[in-house]
Amino acid sequence: MRIGLAQMRVVTNAVNRNVLRVREYMHIAQMQGVDILVCPEMCLTGYFLGDRWECNHLLRATHEAHNSLFADSSAMALVFGSLRVFENAKNEDGRPRKTNAAFVAQNGSNALHFSHPLDCVAKSLSPNYRAFDDSRHFFDSRKWHSELPDTHAHQALLKPFEFTSSNVASRIGITVCEDLWDENYALKPLLLQAPQSDILINISCSPYSDAKETRRRKLLQQAAKATQRPLFYVNCVGTQNIGKTVYGFDGQSLAVAPDGNIVGEGAFFEEQLLIYDVHGGQINPVSQIQMETPTNRTHLTRSALPQKQKALESTLSFVCEEMNIQHCTIGVSGGIDSALSATLFSRVLGPDNLMLVNMPSHYNSQLTRNWAQQLANNLSAPFCEIPIQSAVELTRQQLMETENLANHPRFELSKWVLENVQARDRSARLLAGVAASLRGVFPCNANKAETTVGYSTLYGDQSGFLCPLADLWKFEVYEFAKSYNTLMGHFVIPEGTLNVVPSAELSAEQNIEQGQGDPLVYPYHDHLFRSWVERWERWTPLDVLESYELGTLESDLSIPKGLVRTLFPTSQSFVSDLEKWWSLYSGLAVAKRLQAPPVVSLSRRAFGFDHRETLSGWILTDSLYESIKQRILAKTSFD
């Protein structure tokens, strides 16, 4: 029997377009003699639609799309993920009941209509972590079971469908995405399904993240071995978002033999049709067909860059295509973040479609100004310089000369106020104006460390249409920059930019020529902040202090031995630094992140709706924290 895996691109909410793409795959698969063609989870509508599932129009349009696929199906079975709506039943929110499900179209109709209690195979396990909100919209098979335990036994709900090829009937067990990731659930769908099945298929819509590839491979290998069945996994390609967090979908579909060997794998972020023959439980790869795509992204996915960097480029490329972005203005300071951002957009949109803008005040060194210009030359991108000094001076004067304001007892034009005036002048006045005059956008170049503690100005450097770098720690920004220089064989990102101390250059105290810069010590704070944001059971200063007291902090944070002592000679200085940044992270930075642009997700935990937050500072006053803090402060050192 011949199985085709359609590692297809799915465009959110573009039902017509997605149906057309399924048909293209069907056409090619049929010519290749495929018996069963498998498309990903929710491949008609997309999966991350926010609350659009509440519009009955979407439900009707999806139903119409199914029917057309059912009607046009041939002897080849088409397995695809979509939405099953039960108009006469209610979801727990009182709206029509919706189930995330797998369908089989064959011989002009829904092949599961008479054989399966729900006409489809419902997803059994509902993820409700990170980006996933399944229980908000979908009624899973466990809920069906709890309502009607007799007629909806788990086994019956997971029943395979039968496919006969050359007079041999095979039983194909289908599950949907999370059903495979059953580690923390009482119900184990694959183990229930395997004894009834000859072949197992999982259809997914699973976003890229840094650590996932290895975990996914291992999980599938274990599942194939545990079930002793050939296991096929199909994932989509493209981008989808949950509003504030933007994901790439990397494909990397898999065919795994019952002994756990990976027999085939789809390409990274590329649309492909993968074809395999299965006989007696053995899988033989037949071919791996590249799909035609309107814009060629292979220079992004096949470069010598690290996987994570390719993921960022590919995701950004899909985003720009779907948002119809043709031009990008980028504020370049001569620093590393904006240099990386410019290089990235130059790869994705081409240098001709950029405008790099340097906006000096009298605090900006001639060195950084030169590096900004040099970056533009290296990239062959258009460049201009627009100074902000006169506008900043005008603002200062207007505030000072407005009588009722300047006489007000609370009035003070402090250093901080004037620093933020500069940042807002650059972004909200100039960059936004330049980008609009060129009918394009401008990005926010903040990295993850800055985003964690809100080291940015709202309506200033925190603004933009998207934050492509906000899921990269500062050390990763350097790594990516160096990778580009290596890839291109010369200093695209100027050496000076790579070596200078990071600085916002907003005041005389941030003079880079005197080696002065940001208050963040990235080799330490990157890793401290990471423990607050990315650990699955997230750290707070309590965990940090416990680790500090035990003397294991450096190994727990994976930072060089001796670094903490060097940076913080006393416990008091260590604790003060910790509390200062925690207070920002849980306070003002939340307010900034709530108004920040969407973040491209790359790690296992990105800011945005993957990291849900409330506007309520978390001041550490509980006795657990206080007692350990007092103990630490009582000792002068930990020798």
Added chain:
Amino acid sequence: MRIGLAQMRVVTNAVNRNVLRVREYMHIAQMQGVDILVCPEMCLTGYFLGDRWECNHLLRATHEAHNSLFADSSAMALVFGSLRVFENAKNEDGRPRKTNAAFVAQNGSNALHFSHPLDCVAKSLSPNYRAFDDSRHFFDSRKWHSELPDTHAHQALLKPFEFTSSNVASRIGITVCEDLWDENYALKPLLLQAPQSDILINISCSPYSDAKETRRRKLLQQAAKATQRPLFYVNCVGTQNIGKTVYGFDGQSLAVAPDGNIVGEGAFFEEQLLIYDVHGGQINPVSQIQMETPTNRTHLTRSALPQKQKALESTLSFVCEEMNIQHCTIGVSGGIDSALSATLFSRVLGPDNLMLVNMPSHYNSQLTRNWAQQLANNLSAPFCEIPIQSAVELTRQQLMETENLANHPRFELSKWVLENVQARDRSARLLAGVAASLRGVFPCNANKAETTVGYSTLYGDQSGFLCPLADLWKFEVYEFAKSYNTLMGHFVIPEGTLNVVPSAELSAEQNIEQGQGDPLVYPYHDHLFRSWVERWERWTPLDVLESYELGTLESDLSIPKGLVRTLFPTSQSFVSDLEKWWSLYSGLAVAKRLQAPPVVSLSRRAFGFDHRETLSGWILTDSLYESIKQRILAKTSFD
């Protein structure tokens, strides 16, 4: 038996403070001879914590708080809502298992420790709509049941606790919040619990919304009648938020007799202790004790204003207190939205703590400028005028005179570009600068109609620390403004402001002296947009066209008969208008909302994280929509 309902204020994440408040209630209740004191759901930590539940520190601090309440309890039973953590079991996200639960502290320990399978009463039903994400963090009793059906029968999990008073044992059935709202769930906790119980108690953390009060009363009356039990309902007071959406909690606790009569009700947005005696199923009110609060809010909750307006004032007042906001700068244009905003903040913070700023360009009429000044006089609030013309001119010049920019083939300083330059100049340059120089904040004055279609400029009038009006349609903005004038007995909000055509005054085409203004026709668009946002099964243009074709649109939208024909003489003009606004609502406006400030929620559906959205336009190309559109356009009129 004497029951006390602690309608207490809960402050998010302030465990120490909340525990102290519970103790204050305990102290007063004991003096009043209360047998059972009931505190709300999640009253120690707050309920809306985003993903902070992932920090084990929070779990430990909560556990510590419980233990202290258990240890200090007397013969009076203390019922309270909090978090039960099962360290040896896993949640479905792989983190420690957490259950939203009710506890009973009595005689120095956890009174449910030996009698109840989970040591507490777990919430049975998990809401996953609107603001609620219960399944993301909490393992409900239905999941416990599905894992261990034998030992965790629903009845056993909902078992009442026994309280003996004057040698009479009463069985007290406790449920948590959603357990009461069981309409759309297969499991009906109250009906399972009632036969085992003499008295029913529901502890809640239920945000205010416009339509909820009546529904809540009716629901509780029905439940008391259906179970034939006295039913007590306790809700908290204060504010909590889910990041982008800010809620008020209105209290309004209830005591309902078995015949469905409401015997007592807590005050709106005020902290109270409500005391009742229960004998033989009858409830007798004993007293309603007002709690001392640091700032007196009674002038807000007891005014003659409509309920919804009082809810807005109270919520805003809690928000300002918790965010430590002492000063507010407000841009006042002379228009209705900013006038309402200024009046609102003047009520909440006092007029001395405001700075009203008018920022005219040469497009602003002397009329609106005068009204802005007049508003400040009426409110007795400080006022200043800072013109933007010179800065806007500087920006225009800088863009025109930057060679590489002005020569660029894409460069165009269109009318739209210059309108947005003005809006950003006002907010990001001036208002942000003024607010910072006064160590305060500035609000965003956008209403719900503008927010729906993004009729605003990002980093311009879309910016601010909070959107107090973004859950009010334009007609409600007028209603609120008129209520203030009535309340205060004179035109606080100037008559001119109330009567002028709404206009952004950003171009010569928006000249109010010639009666020109916004492209939105609020008496129609308010109601059209409402159907897209607030209907439970949300409308799209498909539903609008179907209703238009049937001739029922005006009644479906609750707008005056004949209005649609007057505004749109042809079907073509009707459809064009519909598609134009829909395209903005589902496209560019989403991008703006994602970067907009948090919204104070008042309706049954506010923007923010109550209305989850994705950055992907929804262009209507499906054949359902196309066919009805063609049919409508084919007819010239519908006589």
